[in-house]
Amino acid sequence: MKTKIAQQLKSRLFYIRLLSAAVLIMSFIPRCSPITAYGGESSGSLVMSLGRLGAVINYFSTEIPSFKAYSSTLFILVILIYVALIGLLFGLLLTFSHDKDYRKHGRDAIFYSSVVLTLVFMVLCVLYFNINIKMYQWGSVAVYRKLLIIFKIPVFLLVYTVLCAAIAILNILENGFRVSDLKYKIESELGHRFKGGIHVPYNKVTRKMAIETLPPSKTMVFPLSQHIGAACESLVKAGDTVTVGQKIADTDAFVSAPVHSSVSGKVLKVCDMPHPTLNMAPAIVIENDFEDTPSDTLTPHEDYSDLSNEELISIIREAGITGMGGASFPTHVKIQSALKDNVDMLIINAAECEPYLSNDNRLMLENCDELIGGINILRRIFGLKHAYIGIEANKPRAIKTLGRAVHKTGIRVVVLRAKYPQGGEKQLIKAVCGRVVPSGKLPSSVGCCIFNVDTASAVYRAVVKGLPVMRRIVTVAGDGVSRPANLNVRLGTPFADVLQACGLKDETKKIVMGGPMMGACQYSLYAPVVKGTSGLLCFTESEEESTEGSCIRCGGCVSACPMNLTPNYIGMYAKMRDFDKCEKLNAADCIECGCCSFTCPAKIPLVQYMRLAKQNVIENRKRQVLKK
Amino acid sequence: MSDLYYVTSSPHIKSDKTVRSVMRDVIIALTPAAIGAALFFSLRAIVIIAVSIASCVLFEFLYNLIMKKKQTIGDLSAVVTGLLLGFNMPVAVPIYLPVIGAAFAIIVGKMLYGGLGKNIANPALCGRIFLFLSFSSYMTTWVSPMSSANGAALPLFANVSRSAVDAVSTATPLSYLKSGNAAILRDVPISSAFLGTVGGCLGETSAILLILGGLYLIYRRVITWHIPISYLGTVALITLIFPRFSGMTAFQFMWYNLFSGGLMLGAIFMATDYATSPVTPRGRIIYGVGCGLLTVFIRYFGGYPEGTSFAILLMNFLSWFIDSHTTPKKFGGESRYGKLIKKAKE
Numbered sequence: 015m016k017t018k019i020a021q022q023l024k025s026r027l028f029y030i031r032l033l034s035a036a037v038l039i040m041s042f043i044p045r046c047s048p049i050t051a052y053g054g055e056s057s058g059s060l061v062m063s064l065g066r067l068g069a070v071i072n073y074f075s076t077e078i079p080s081f082k083a084y085s086s087t088l089f090i091l092v093i094l095i096y097v098a099l100i101g102l103l104f105g106l107l108l109t110f111s112h113d114k115d116y117r118k119h120g121r122d123a124i125f126y127s128s129v130v131l132t133l134v135f136m137v138l139c140v141l142y143f144n145i146n147i148k149m150y151q152w153g154s155v156a157v158y159r160k161l162l163i164i165f166k167i168p169v170f171l172l173v174y175t176v177l178c179a180a181i182a183i184l185n186i187l188e189n190g191f192r193v194s195d196l197k198y199k200i201e202s203e204l205g206h207r208f209k210g211g212i213h214v215p216y217n218k219v220t221r222k223m224a225i226e227t228l229p230p231s232k233t234m235v236f237p238l239s240q241h242i243g244a245a246c247e248s249l250v251k252a253g254d255t256v257t258v259g260q261k262i263a264d265t266d267a268f269v270s271a272p273v274h275s276s277v278s279g280k281v282l283k284v285c286d287m288p289h290p291t292l293n294m295a296p297a298i299v300i301e302n303d304f305e306d307t308p309s310d311t312l313t314p315h316e317d318y319s320d321l322s323n324e325e326l327i328s329i330i331r332e333a334g335i336t337g338m339g340g341a342s343f344p345t346h347v348k349i350q351s352a353l354k355d356n357v358d359m360l361i362i363n364a365a366e367c368e369p370y371l372s373n374d375n376r377l378m379l380e381n382c383d384e385l386i387g388g389i390n391i392l393r394r395i396f397g398l399k400h401a402y403i404g405i406e407a408n409k410p411r412a413i414k415t416l417g418r419a420v421h422k423t424g425i426r427v428v429v430l431r432a433k434y435p436q437g438g439e440k441q442l443i444k445a446v447c448g449r450v451v452p453s454g455k456l457p458s459s460v461g462c463c464i465f466n467v468d469t470a471s472a473v474y475r476a477v478v479k480g481l482p483v484m485r486r487i488v489t490v491a492g493d494g495v496s497r498p499a500n501l502n503v504r505l506g507t508p509f510a511d512v513l514q515a516c517g518l519k520d521e522t523k524k525i526v527m528g529g530p531m532m533g534a535c536q537y538s539l540y541a542p543v544v545k546g547t548s549g550l551l552c553f554t555e556s557e558e559e560s561t562e563g564s565c566i567r568c569g570g571c572v573s574a575c576p577m578n579l580t581p582n583y584i585g586m587y588a589k590m591r592d593f594d595k596c597e598k599l600n601a602a603d604c605i606e607c608g609c610c611s612f613t614c615p616a617k618i619p620l621v622q623y624m625r626l627a628k629q630n631v632i633e634n635r636k637r638q639v640l641k642k
Numbered sequence: 643m644s645d646l647y648y649v650t651s652s653p654h655i656k657s658d659k660t661v662r663s664v665m666r667d668v669i670i671a672l673t674p675a676a677i678g679a680a681l682f683f684s685l686r687a688i689v690i691i692a693v694s695i696a697s698c699v700l701f702e703f704l705y706n707l708i709m710k711k712k713q714t715i716g717d718l719s720a721v722v723t724g725l726l727l728g729f730n731m732p733v734a735v736p737i738y739l740p741v742i743g744a745a746f747a748i749i750v751g752k753m754l755y756g757g758l759g760k761n762i763a764n765p766a767l768c769g770r771i772f773l774f775l776s777f778s779s780y781m782t783t784w785v786s787p788m789s790s791a792n793g794a795a796l797p798l799f800a801n802v803s804r805s806a807v808d809a810v811s812t813a814t815p816l817s818y819l820k821s822g823n824a825a826i827l828r829d830v831p832i833s834s835a836f837l838g839t840v841g842g843c844l845g846e847t848s849a850i851l852l853i854l855g856g857l858y859l860i861y862r863r864v865i866t867w868h869i870p871i872s873y874l875g876t877v878a879l880i881t882l883i884f885p886r887f888s889g890m891t892a893f894q895f896m897w898y899n900l901f902s903g904g905l906m907l908g909a910i911f912m913a914t915d916y917a918t919s920p921v922t923p924r925g926r927i928i929y930g931v932g933c934g935l936l937t938v939f940i941r942y943f944g945g946y947p948e949g950t951s952f953a954i955l956l957m958n959f960l961s962w963f964i965d966s967h968t969t970p971k972k973f974g975g976e977s978r979y980g981k982l983i984k985k986a987k988e
Contacts, residue, residue, distance in 0.1 A: 209973065214655070369655065440974060453974040524648040535649040553654065563717075566661055566759040569921035573866070577973045582921060583965070600972045608653030615659045616759075622651040 101127035234506035243269030257309035314480035333476030338468035368529025388470030494522030494552025563616030571610035665718035671855035695724030726766035729845025784841035786812035815902035868926035876934025
């Protein structure tokens with residue numbers, strides 16, 4: 015009898031191993047396993063890992079740890095049966111849904127429920143039908159041995175594999191199959207993790223405050239350079255009258271974006287004015303006549319389906335759209351260079367990982383339709399079926415609103431674990447789709463293109479409503495203002511007017527444009543709101559005298575660095591002005607996110623040193639290229 | 643509205659973590675072991691630890707004063723050094739010994755290099771090894787713990803007389819192992835080595851209290867798991883595969899090696915000393931494995947029964963070297979393997 019079973023097992027073991035290997039391999043191929051195809055349930059990755067673990071155990075083991083107490087085992091089994099039955103019912107209901115996504119969720123639910131049911135059924139079989147175990151035997155080793163048989167019955171794996179194959183075929187039929195998918199694995203809607211990063215105190219006090227509109231000021235300032243790239247040249251001169259939305263500055267340079275007036279009135283002068291990031295820069299000063307005479311620079315296209323890509327891109331250029339997240343890279347340039355690289359992943363950056371800021375959050379809650387419209391236009395341009403909105407898990411209301419809005423659209427909301435710097439381009443790509451952008455390359459090199467939520471809305475407003483970039487949402491917060499708010503501000507409004515509306519306190523010591531981690535300090539309140547102004551933060555804390563301690567080599571910066579650098583050594587060598595060493599330590603890859611400075615217990619301004627190192631390394635490289 | 647604002651480099655918010663808070667966490671983590679020392683070896687243990695701490699702080703204060711440097715005793719690192727130095731002494735040492743040790747540890751081990759973060763060897767270890775080599779007989783006279791005779795034999799402040807020590811002295815588990823004495827299983831069972839009721843230095847005997855402190859440090863993210871786990875893991879693995887004691891099973895031998903001597907104190911608190919250990923994750927594992935190998939080799943082949951302090955000291959000197967060879971792969975960078983393939987193709 016014993017030998018018979020052993021023989022049977024021997025032959026079965028072979029099949030078990032074969033099936034386990036098949037399951038394992040399948041689980042790593044996108045779209046060939048039920049959950050790794052685009053989308054899926056949030057719990058998918060966990061279930062998948064459990065499945066993989068099971069397959070690995072099955073492959074290698076001839077012994078498996080068994081249950082200890084049967085009364086509780088029985089209890090768990092019964093609960094599992096209930097859960098599985100409910101899952102099965104819901105899954106069946108969902109498969110009749112009109113929505114493709116829900117049908118897929120339904121199939122997933124049916125699949126996992128049936129796996130659980132099969133397993134539970136087998137355990138019950140062994141416990142109560144096949145093996146006759148007396149009460150006093152429970153707990154003895156012999157019983158555990160007998161129980162192992164259930165893991166040696168390949169029915170479970172057979173069911174698993176057959177279901178995998180069936181669902182994979184269905185998925186491929188629905189979504190099509192591309193070889194490039196094999197290269198990139200998209201795990202589930204609950205995003206991946208990126209290495210490093212820190213948990214910052216979020217302090218998002220304004221996140222529940224509705225957007226208010228700030229009336230324009232008497233004098234408006236429009237810097238000619240509000241973006242990365244070549245500065246514009248003024249198209250108007252002192253004494254000219256301008257209208258709302260009129261293009262007042264432009265240039266022929268490729269990497270650039272025009273500037274529009276956000277008020278109507280008279281041009282006072284064109285001269286150097288304080289700039290939020292450039293110290294002093296040429297700007298057009300306009301005196302507001304408060305008439306808001308409209309202009310017709312752009313024609314609205316309610317239906318843009320007959321516009322060609324070139325026409326859409328030229329509208330985006332003429333509207334002066336730049337990245338609204340803070341870096342202000344001209345959007346039309348980004349689109350054009352991405353189109354050359356065959357982008358297959360459109361990602362919308364809704365992470366908003368900077369503390370205090372809540373402007374993107376409010377935009378998603380209040381102007382969701384514009385956002386979705388903008389994403390649709392961008393999808394049209396790239397010819398993509400899908401788009402992904404990467405959002406941090408600490409914005410539950412926005413996730414809900416977006417979830418409702420993207421219903422049946424092919425846009426997916428990817429919920430990411432809150433961690434700074436989630437909104438960094440490379441980090442977000444890693445978190446949303448698991449792709450790693452090679453060092454020194456653009457996101458389009460791995461087929462990704464990222465736009466901020468505000469940029470996507472601006473695209474919608476430009477194309478459908480014919481409005482150039484004239485306004486933006488600015489979060490005003492910090493302990494230096496008595497009335498924090500999310501304001502809809504016309505570009506060109508001086509900071510002084512914005513802050514006055516929010517009650518700037520006298521004891522304010524520091525004013526920051528942007529988030530507290532990467533924002534730029536302001537020395538003058540006459541600098542205006544520009545396209546990249548996401549927030550204005552006022553701090554009253556008296557900065558202690560720079561008490562830079564000596565490095566205690568705790569390694570905190572090394573584990574916090576999202577780019578996997580060694581900031582302590584780079585900082586040290588930068589201090590010694592040994593920039594060759596800095597280059598060897600990859601200083602040029604620093605994204606200046608501020609994690610190292612934030613976490614340093616000795617309060618060393620590491621970012622400052624990193625910037626120094628980075629600049630010198632890049633200059634050295636340029637010099638070497640010139641020499642050659 | 644004022645006209646003058648501060649302009650500084652980003653980031654504009656900083657974490658609450660300071661050197662002082664980090665050192666405070668280490669002190670909290672070491673407290674259970676200090677209380678344990680008082681329980682096992684009478685109140686004289688507390689006196690010795692207190693003298694050690696006080697003299698460490700005093701020497702750092704005096705050094706800064708004489709050399710006209712900024713006062714640094716506020717960062718509490720001298721307190722940690724004092725605690726660790728005190729932990730590394732048997733209870734019967736004369737009261738002036740921790741003072742000498744503290745002078746060496748703080749002045750030679752730390753301040754002459756430029757202070758905290760610039761020293762190349764753990765100051766407490768420097769002090770301990772200095773004392774161990776200069777006052778060998780004091781530093782290797784162990785008193786049996788929890789003994790009723792201890793109260794009489796160990797006065798609070800006065801020196802302990804030779805004869806009194808002989809009455810209460812005992813051997814450590816490691817000296818049993820070194821001499822191959824089979825009575826170890828009867829005299830010092832593994833459980834007492836784990837709890838700490840064996841002869842040894844003040845703070846190193848109780849593995850459980852030290853592990854508790856280590857868990858606290860990992861929970862507070864003061865240290866990472868890399869060094870303690872790789873260090874203890876290496877020791878466990880080697881002692882399990884190559885046991886050198888015929889009277890017991892390999893597992894028993896492994897547990898004795900893990901729980902006795904300064905290994906727990908060394909692996910959790912000394913080897914993880916920030917200034918003298920690598921900062922890269924990979925480097926930390928290499929460092930921990932190196933410490934483990936050296937510890938076992940000294941215990942197996944060296945002249946002393948204990949090898950932890952020498953092992954850590956030797957690895958301390960290598961930590962910068964390890965760091966410079968284990969720079970982590972940058973995000974989006976090529977792995978070494980990929981680079982090699984590229985080279986081969988060319």
